[in-house]
Amino acid sequence: MPELRLSGIVKTFGPARALDRAALSLRGGEVHALMGENGAGKSTLIRILAGLESADSGEVTLDGALLRLGSPDLAKTAGFQFLHQENHVVPALSVAENMHLSRPYPQRFGLVHWTKLRTAAVDALGQLGASHIDARSVMGSLGAGDQMLVRIAATLLDDGDAPWAYVMDEPTAALSGAEAERLFKAIAALKATGAAILYVSHRMDEVMRLADRITVLRDGAHVATRDRAATNRDKIIRDMTGRDMTDLFPRHTATSGPPALLVRDLRAGGLGPLSFAVAEGEILGVAGLSGSGREVLLRALIGAVTRAGDLQLRGVPLAANPAGAWAQGLAYVPPERRTEGVMPRRALAETIALPHLARLSRLGFVQRRKTAGLVRRLAQDVRLKASGPDQPIAELSGGNQQKVLFARALAGDPAILLLDEPTRGVDVGAKFDIYTLIRDLAARGTAVIVASSDLPELIGLSDRIAILNAGRISQILPADGLTEAALLTACYQKES
Amino acid sequence: MASFLRHYGSLIGMAAIVVFFWIALPDTFMTLRNWLNISQQLSMLIVVAVTMTVVMVMGDFDLSVGAMASLSGVVAAVLFAQGLPVPVALAVALAVGLLGGIANGVLVSLIGILPFVATLATMTMFSGAAFLVSGGKTIFGRDIPQEFADFARSGLPLGTWGGNLVVLPALTLVAAVVTLLVWIVLEHTIYGRRLYAIGGNADAARLAGVKVAQLRLSAFAFTGMGAALAGIMYASRVASANPVQGDGLMLTAIAAVFLGMTATRDGQPNVLATVAGVVTLGVMDNGLTQLQVDSYVRQVLVGAIILLAVSISALGRRAIRLR
Numbered sequence A: 001m002p003e004l005r006l007s008g009i010v011k012t013f014g015p016a017r018a019l020d021r022a023a024l025s026l027r028g029g030e031v032h033a034l035m036g037e038n039g040a041g042k043s044t045l046i047r048i049l050a051g052l053e054s055a056d057s058g059e060v061t062l063d064g065a066l067l068r069l070g071s072p073d074l075a076k077t078a079g080f081q082f083l084h085q086e087n088h089v090v091p092a093l094s095v096a097e098n099m100h101l102s103r104p105y106p107q108r109f110g111l112v113h114w115t116k117l118r119t120a121a122v123d124a125l126g127q128l129g130a131s132h133i134d135a136r137s138v139m140g141s142l143g144a145g146d147q148m149l150v151r152i153a154a155t156l157l158d159d160g161d162a163p164w165a166y167v168m169d170e171p172t173a174a175l176s177g178a179e180a181e182r183l184f185k186a187i188a189a190l191k192a193t194g195a196a197i198l199y200v201s202h203r204m205d206e207v208m209r210l211a212d213r214i215t216v217l218r219d220g221a222h223v224a225t226r227d228r229a230a231t232n233r234d235k236i237i238r239d240m241t242g243r244d245m246t247d248l249f250p251r252h253t254a255t256s257g258p259p260a261l262l263v264r265d266l267r268a269g270g271l272g273p274l275s276f277a278v279a280e281g282e283i284l285g286v287a288g289l290s291g292s293g294r295e296v297l298l299r300a301l302i303g304a305v306t307r308a309g310d311l312q313l314r315g316v317p318l319a320a321n322p323a324g325a326w327a328q329g330l331a332y333v334p335p336e337r338r339t340e341g342v343m344p345r346r347a348l349a350e351t352i353a354l355p356h357l358a359r360l361s362r363l364g365f366v367q368r369r370k371t372a373g374l375v376r377r378l379a380q381d382v383r384l385k386a387s388g389p390d391q392p393i394a395e396l397s398g399g400n401q402q403k404v405l406f407a408r409a410l411a412g413d414p415a416i417l418l419l420d421e422p423t424r425g426v427d428v429g430a431k432f433d434i435y436t437l438i439r440d441l442a443a444r445g446t447a448v449i450v451a452s453s454d455l456p457e458l459i460g461l462s463d464r465i466a467i468l469n470a471g472r473i474s475q476i477l478p479a480d481g482l483t484e485a486a487l488l489t490a491c492y493q494k495e496s
Numbered sequence B: 001m002a003s004f005l006r007h008y009g010s011l012i013g014m015a016a017i018v019v020f021f022w023i024a025l026p027d028t029f030m031t032l033r034n035w036l037n038i039s040q041q042l043s044m045l046i047v048v049a050v051t052m053t054v055v056m057v058m059g060d061f062d063l064s065v066g067a068m069a070s071l072s073g074v075v076a077a078v079l080f081a082q083g084l085p086v087p088v089a090l091a092v093a094l095a096v097g098l099l100g101g102i103a104n105g106v107l108v109s110l111i112g113i114l115p116f117v118a119t120l121a122t123m124t125m126f127s128g129a130a131f132l133v134s135g136g137k138t139i140f141g142r143d144i145p146q147e148f149a150d151f152a153r154s155g156l157p158l159g160t161w162g163g164n165l166v167v168l169p170a171l172t173l174v175a176a177v178v179t180l181l182v183w184i185v186l187e188h189t190i191y192g193r194r195l196y197a198i199g200g201n202a203d204a205a206r207l208a209g210v211k212v213a214q215l216r217l218s219a220f221a222f223t224g225m226g227a228a229l230a231g232i233m234y235a236s237r238v239a240s241a242n243p244v245q246g247d248g249l250m251l252t253a254i255a256a257v258f259l260g261m262t263a264t265r266d267g268q269p270n271v272l273a274t275v276a277g278v279v280t281l282g283v284m285d286n287g288l289t290q291l292q293v294d295s296y297v298r299q300v301l302v303g304a305i306i307l308l309a310v311s312i313s314a315l316g317r318r319a320i321r322l323r
Ligand SMILES: Nc1ncnc2c1ncn2[C@@H]1O[C@H](COP(=O)(O)OP(=O)(O)OP(=O)(O)O)[C@@H](O)[C@H]1O
Pocket: A013, A016, A017, A018, A036, A037, A038, A039, A040, A041, A042, A043, A044, A045, A085, A385, A386, A394, A395, A396, A397, A398, A399, A400, A425, A427
C-alpha cells in the first residue's frame, strides 16, 4: 500500500499564515477525513498537493521518497485525482466535455473522438449511479447537485493510468441525501480497490460513517490524527474549535405572529400552483428532492425568475424583481455563492454593503464611516475570518465566503429572510452561530424561509416544514419531533 | 519588493517617462507653459477616457465614442451655419450624444448584444451620419461663430509668472470639471458603487437588488454624452468641424483606461488612474514630437509602451490567482 506523508507544511499569504506546520499521512485503502474550522487551511493544503499553490516550507514524501510537487502535471503523475472545493465548470459546454476539461480528449486521426468521449463520460456517470444525467446536455442547464455529481464522476473517468489517491474537498456540500449516498457507494468501491480517499467535509455524521482515520487542523496546524474508533463527534469538535459544543440547535420559541408573507397560486418555471403563508417570527423549512421545485421556489420569491401569482408582504403586493424585493425588506442568500453571490475580486465589504447602499447613504452619497461600521459589526456577528474589510472575497476560505453572504442578509433586520442552503460549507461551530442568529432574528419578528438539502438542519431549525413534490406542496409538517427518516419518506410521497 | 513593484511599478514607469523628457528637453519640457499646453491638447481625450471609464467599470466598453465626437461636432457646426444661437446648437449636439449613448445602452442591456458588436455597429452608423449631416465637407470660417471659437482660446487667468500672464485654458477647466464629477459619481455615490458591483459579478449584483439593466443603459448614456462634449470641445479648438475629426479619440481613450488600470491596486478601472494613463500617453506624444521623432516611429513606440505596462502588470498579477 502506498503511503503519502506531508510534514511541517508552512504557507503564508502576506502576513497571514494559512498553514503553520501542517501534517498529514494518507495510506492506500483508507478513507481519511480532513477536518477543521472554516479557514483552518484544509483547501490550502489540498491546493499545495495539487500543485496549484507552493508551500513556503515543508516536506512531502511518497513511500519514503521525496515527492516533487509544484504543478498539476506532477500531481497527476504522482497518482492524485482532485475534486476542488470551488465549482469550476464551463456552463456552455456539454457534460461530457466538462468531464474531460483537465485531461486529454480521446482522439482518432488527430481529431476528437466524440463517441469515445461520450461513452467514457456515460460510463463514469453510471459508476456513480448518476445515469439520469445526459452526457450530451449542456452543463449550465443542470442544477447544483447534478453539476456536483458530474464533477465527481469526472474524477472517476478511466483514462488508462488509474490514480491511487482521490482528494475530495467538500463533495457533499451541494448534494442531497440520496445523491450523497451514491457518492458514498462510489467511495466504498474505490477503497476496495486499494485507493486512498482524502475527504473534507463539515458534515459530522458522514465523516463518522466513512472515515477510517480523521486528521484535524486548527489555524493551519496539525492538532491530531486519530482512528475513528478512538474518537467521537464531541472530541473532534473540541479538536477543531478548542471549545465544547453541546446543543447544535437553539431552542424553539413558540410563535404565532400575524402573517408576514401570503402566497397564493404562485407559478414559476415548473413550480406551482403553490399557496402558503409564513407568520412573523416563524421559520418555515422547505424540503424536497432535486427536481421537486425546491431550487426554484426561493428564486421565484425574490423575483429572480418570472413568476405569476398573488404575493403579499404584510398586506402589500410584493415586487417581482430582486431590486424591488430587497427594497421592501426581503433578504436573500443564493445557493451558489461563487456565481450568484460574491464579487470575487472586490473587497468583501462591498459585497456586504451592496444591497444596503440606499440605507447607508445620504443624498446618493455613500457614507464610508457608516458602511465600515455595519461591515465590522456583521463580520463580528458571524465570526468572519478575514484580514480586513478590504480583502478580496476570492482570498477567503469557502466557508468564510458563505458567512459574508449570510452576514449581508442579516443587516437591518429584514422582514423576510430567504435562505437557500445557508450553511453550505460552513463549519460545525459557525453553523451553531448562524442558527442562533437566525433564531434571534425570528424572535424579533422576521419571517424566515429556509430551503436546504441538509435534513437535520431543516428539522432542527424550522418550526414547520413544507414538502415539495413535483412542483407542488404535498404537505406541511410541524418540525417538532420529526425524524430524518420520516421527513425523507414524506419527500418521496405524492400529495396525500 | 516584488509586491511594491507590482503595486507601484506603473506609477514609477510613468514618472520615469516624465523624468526622461525633462532631461532630454531641459529647456522646454518641464515648463508651466508646456504643461498647460499639454493639458489643453489632452482635454478632449480626458473627457472621452474618463466617461469611457464609466462603462469599463462594468466590464463593458464603447467603440462608438470617436464617431460620436465627430458627429456631435458637425451637428453643432451645421446648426451654427443655419444661424441657430450657440447654446441651442450645443444643446442639440449634446442631446445627440445622449441619444446615441442611450441607443448603445438599449442594444447592450435590453436587447443583450455584446458591447463590442453593438458599439461597432453604432460606430459605423454615427460615422455615416456625420458624413450625411455635413455633406462630407469641413465646416469652417464664417459658419463658425466667433464666440464659439473664442471659447477654446479663453481661460482663467491664474496670475503672472516671469512677466507673462498665466492662463488656465478653458478646455482644461472643462476636462477637470468632468473628471471631478465622474470621480465623485463613481467613487462616492450609490450609483457608482453599483456599477463597480456589476463589473465584479453581474448575476450576483442582480440577485442583491441592483437594477443591472437600467444602470448599464444609463452608463452608456453617460459615455455618449461625454463623447459628444469632447466633439464640441474639439470643434471649438480648431474652429471647424469635419466628419472624422474625433475618430482617433476612441482607441487612445481605451488604451488610456487600460494603461491606468495597470496602476491601480486591484487592477480595475478608476477615474484618477485613467487620467494618469491619458497624461502618460500625452506626455510621450508631446515629448517625442519635441524631440522630432518621426510620427510613425512615435506610433510604434507608444504602442510598445502600452504593451510593456500591461504585460508587467499582468505578470505581477499572475500570482494572485482566483480560487
Ligand atoms: N490567495 C490567498 N490570499 C490570502 N489569503 C488566503 C488565500 N488563500 C487562502 N487564504 C487564507 O488562508 C486561510 C485558509 O484558507 P483555506 O481555504 O485553506 O481554509 P479551509 O480550511 O479550506 O476553510 P473552509 O472550510 O471554509 O473551506 C484562510 O484564512 C484564507 O483567508
